[in-house]
Amino acid sequence: MRLHDKLLGLLCAGLGVLLFALTLNFPALPGQKVGPSLFPRLIGIGLVLCGLVIAWQARHRPGPWAVVSDSLRGRGAAGFAVMLGAVLLYLLSAERVGFIPAATVVVALVALWLGVRAWQAWALGVGSALVLQWFFGTLMRVPLPRGWFMQLLFGG
């Protein structure tokens, strides 16, 4: 999705206004003219100005408010959704089921989508999950989610 520059500019300006508004309840620094709100407010003002410049420059440019961009045509949109969905799937499932099963499914699903044969995709999933579990979990002692999978294997 690609927005027309008029809309993009207005969105930038809106973001600036929001940033400014969120600083209104910041406390002042006692005895000083400056405080925690000054810098974010300057950024907000900058965003408003930039947004207005973008919208102003595009004021005579014809075209719809939004168009489907090239990268989302054909398989692009589905590919985008698969990648995004894979990360979300990991986030929602890893704590419960554990790192190895969640990582296996994420890798296999993305590989299947990209056209890898089923057995290769699942082998890739299992292999990469085990290697990363060994490297990060065992070697680097990163507390990767254990979930029921590790509890089943090692108890606790």
Added chain:
Amino acid sequence: MSAVIAAFGLVFDPYVLLVVVLSAVFGLFVGAIPGLTATMATALLVPVTFFMPPVAALGAIVAATTMAIFAGDIPGAMLRMPGTPASAAYVDESYAMARKGQLELNLGANLVFSVLGGLVGVVCLIAFAPLLAEAALNFSSFEYFWLACLGLSCATLISSGPKVRALVSLLIGLGVGTVGIDPVAGHPRFTFGSVDLMSGISMIPTMIGAFALSELLRSAGTPGATGALVQEKVGALFTGMAGVMRQYWRNFLRGSVVGTAIGALPGAGADIAAWVSYAMARRFSKQPEKFGTGHVEGVVESTSSNNAALGGAWIPALVFGIPGDSITAIVIGVLYMKGMNPGPTVFLQNPQFIYAVFIIFILANLLMLPLGWAAIKSAGRILRAPKPMLLPVILLFCIVGSFAITNSPYGIWVMLVFGVLGWVMEEHGIPVAPLVLGIVLGELLEQSFLTSLIKADGSLLAFFTRPIAGVLGAATLVVWGWMAWSALRPAAPATPAARP
């Protein structure tokens, strides 16, 4: 002198050397695969370096990036697909040479002049960084404020596409940098009650998202089939190199010096250096009509330039904590993680680490000769690496890497949000690099600005009263004036931004 000896001891440790060699191989592989960039290689390396001692961590990044920038030339010549954006400037020239049967000459020149250009960049880094650091010891918050301003303004000015979009990217980055406890009053800002947000938006997951995940989101629809290689086997690479050197030594020197200077400019990296040097080679050539038809002159100048830019980019990063390009923006994050806060004092407090970085830079450039030779010889196999099998593994690496930095799903959420944001921004022609520079430099900018304002009791004139601050301030105002002029000019519709 004892620091130099200590640095040699730190570098020539078997563990560090192994890390450097493995990272070099990793960099060669990532650089040679079209679509995977040197910045992405760095972002993916950071979670691993998190667990290493400082010298090994910095060695890994230096080796991987040095190799990746060179390796991008290989698919450029053999497939007409630049492995990294730094090779894009002369990809047509390289491919034209390959089509004329000069693949060996092209790849040989790319390898040899990448090594030599890289070494010139390192020599400049070794010569200028300590001198600048000595001068920077006298800097106060006023000078740091203007340096940060000048750095961020140059990054915006130099970026491709309309400057106002780069400015939006920068402002969003600065805005993101304000999340968390404010550096002067200690008040929590934009945290919405979240404990994770109190310590700010985690920098490394942000970069993994903006540089790696956004790229994966883009390539998921069309992972891209590898085209036919122009030539299966590569012959002798070094034949004729002495002749090329004799004929084009001026191009090599000019490319290396210009590359180093552009690398040292905040925000401009190896890709811009290569474009500028290619254009200069054509402008000053005695045979400009040969450019584009498979002529080695432009290749020599621009391939020297992009590798020299890497060393140059470390000068402001080490001396002032101001990144020279998107790779050093990540490096600054690593330096902070390792307790080596960049700035002139690091040259006093930890000189052995700085010398170790210099030694590793030289080592990595020398290693490029044999490893690069091997990579070119096995290019057929590397270039056939199936992207549909690589992309899911890279995605998993992004997830685990982001988790490893925060030890919680918060890192993954940050990566996801910035991956989507990076994708949306590039769809709208808004470059991502200024966003990252804004996040990295936001705290320095705000802290030096507020401290200076408090010192000066709110007077803006005090920002110009110290001599160096005055010069830096005037230079910044000139850059701002230029930007305002170019922003208010009628602009053509934006094209999607160049990738980092």
